[in-house]
Amino acid sequence: GDDVFKYYADGEWKVSNSGKSVPVVNPTTRKIQFLVQACTQEEVNKVMESAKAAQKSWAKTPLWKRAELLHKAAAILKDHKKPIADCLVKEIAKPAKDAASEVVRSGDLVSYCAEEGVRVLGEGKFLVSDSFPGNERTKYCLTSKIPLGVVLAIPPFNYPVNLAVSKIAPALIAGNSIVLKPPTQGAVSALHMVHCFHLAGFPKGVISCVTGKGSEIGDFLTMHPGVNCISFTGGDTGIAISKKAGMIPLQMELGGKDACIILEDADLDLAASSIVKGGFSYSGQRCTAVKVVLVMESVADTLVKKVNEKLAKLTVGPPENDCDITPVVTESSANFIEDLVMDAKKKGATFCQEYKREGNLIWPLLLDNVKQDMRIAWEEPFGPVLPVIRISNAEEGIHHCNASNFGLQGCVFTKDINKAILISDAMETGTVQINSAPARGPDHFPFQGVKDSGIGSQGVTNSINMMTKIKSTVINLP
Numbered sequence: 292g293d294d295v296f297k298y299y300a301d302g303e304w305k306v307s308n309s310g311k312s313v314p315v316v317n318p319t320t321r322k323i324q325f326l327v328q329a330c331t332q333e334e335v336n337k338v339m340e341s342a343k344a345a346q347k348s349w350a351k352t353p354l355w356k357r358a359e360l361l362h363k364a365a366a367i368l369k370d371h372k373k374p375i376a377d378c379l380v381k382e383i384a385k386p387a388k389d390a391a392s393e394v395v396r397s398g399d400l401v402s403y404c405a406e407e408g409v410r411v412l413g414e415g416k417f418l419v420s421d422s423f424p425g426n427e428r429t430k431y432c433l434t435s436k437i438p439l440g441v442v443l444a445i446p447p448f449n450y451p452v453n454l455a456v457s458k459i460a461p462a463l464i465a466g467n468s469i470v471l472k473p474p475t476q477g478a479v480s481a482l483h484m485v486h487c488f489h490l491a492g493f494p495k496g497v498i499s500c501v502t503g504k505g506s507e508i509g510d511f512l513t514m515h516p517g518v519n520c521i522s523f524t525g526g527d528t529g530i531a532i533s534k535k536a537g538m539i540p541l542q543m544e545l546g547g548k549d550a551c552i553i554l555e556d557a558d559l560d561l562a563a564s565s566i567v568k569g570g571f572s573y574s575g576q577r578c579t580a581v582k583v584v585l586v587m588e589s590v591a592d593t594l595v596k597k598v599n600e601k602l603a604k605l606t607v608g609p610p611e612n613d614c615d616i617t618p619v620v621t622e623s624s625a626n627f628i629e630d631l632v633m634d635a636k637k638k639g640a641t642f643c644q645e646y647k648r649e650g651n652l653i654w655p656l657l658l659d660n661v662k663q664d665m666r667i668a669w670e671e672p673f674g675p676v677l678p679v680i681r682i683s684n685a686e687e688g689i690h691h692c693n694a695s696n697f698g699l700q701g702c703v704f705t706k707d708i709n710k711a712i713l714i715s716d717a718m719e720t721g722t723v724q725i726n727s728a729p730a731r732g733p734d735h736f737p738f739q740g741v742k743d744s745g746i747g748s749q750g751v752t753n754s755i756n757m758m759t760k761i762k763s764t765v766i767n768l769p
């Protein structure tokens with residue numbers, strides 16, 4: 292019907308032949324907020340065909356023109372901040388201000404990609420043969436970066452706009468076409484973002500957006516022979532995708548259990564505010580959230596007290612009111628968080644606050660004296676619940692961090708920069724932050740995980756490079 296949001300293919304908004312739709316449930320009201328098309332495999336095939344055809348001429352479009360279109364899309368995106376942010380509030384219960392800043396950050400990211408792209412892709416290499424033993428100076432090698440083809444972008448619910456454009460913009464500036472499969476919760480925000488690219492005037496087929504059930508089109512998309520690169524952010528489905536995908540470059544970011552190590556000499560006020568911001572913003576639903584605090588026993592009481600004082604000030608309620616803590620994305624997510632809390636309770640963790648839940652809304656909770664046998668010491672709640680483990684030396688903290696199957700980011704609080712560097716070197720994570728909470732941004736910084744946290748490196752420059760391959764031409768002199 293007319294109330295079902297259309298999908299985007301071949302430069303047009305379309306209704307699926309399936310006659311079916313997928314509901315987007317509002318996490319706050321737990322009622323259906325929007326409906327999106329349930330695309331069929333047939334429709335995916337068509338999208339892939341047009342993406343492939345469009346890419347050929349897109350790659351031949353001058354780089355500066357591609358950049359110009361991206362700058363245009365970025366400006367339109369920022370103009371549409373309000374309606375997109377309103378969607379984010381309804382679809383994923385992101386606090387109103389954070390929703391607005393997600394859109395601005397996305398516009399900035401698109402512009403930055405355009406600027407960086409013209410530099411990174413505007414240069415190649417020139418090599419000569421006589422540096423390698425046995426060769427005369429008879430071969431000149433010219434290299435440049437060429438696109439991969441069709442890039443499949445699968446962003447997660449927590450940043451349906453920002454983590455979509457962080458894949459779309461590098462792909463497009465490099466001359467690839469893009470097929471976007473947004474998360475169901477966040478799909479309408481993503482469609483609205485795609486509309487901004489439509490308004491900017493990208494050639495048809497260069498960008499498409501299909502919506503639908505993972506069970507129907509999920510594997511079909513990721514295993515599709517027309518896909519030349521997958522950029523995925525999400526949970527452990529990424530591991531399954533990496534096993535099924537073909538011989539194509541993969542960029543994956545699959546969550547974390549970011550450790551926050553607090554040494555005796557740390558600025559405890561700074562540490563406490565970083566823990567609250569890092570652990571509880573967007574109700575802990577960030578892959579880079581602080582997910583375990585490892586604090587030296589001697590300062591633990593003081594730190595826990597400071598964190599609790601700040602937690603008491605957080606507002607809890609609907610995202611429309613810009614509350615700090617808002618309902619988590621789904622009921623099953625809330626149930627999962629509750630299971631972790633109950634397991635910790637059974638095994639004797641200290642509850643700094645009373646556990647409280649209404650529907651999908653979970654009040655912020657700090658669990659002190661968490662022990663190694665508790666699930667919450669290792670698992671990622673993706674909610675406003677944070678465990679504290681007391682340690683008697685830095686090595687214990689490093690050991691806990693490295694025993695995790697995740698390795699996204701970590702952080703260490705100390706005034707001793709030498710110690711901080713040594714701990715950073717010892718932590719098996721993609722990034723370590725000294726005296727601040729983990730975070731992906733600024734978005735041109737490299738962003739990567741080790742172990743189950745993913746493969747490849749993101750960040751504007753790395754993503755542009757990852758979505759290209761080297762082509763060389765060798766001139767052979769007589």
Ligand code: G3H
Binds near residue numbers: 730
């Ligand atoms: O959820 C995963 C995101 O990449 C984290 O981004 O550090 O900006 O919240 P963020």
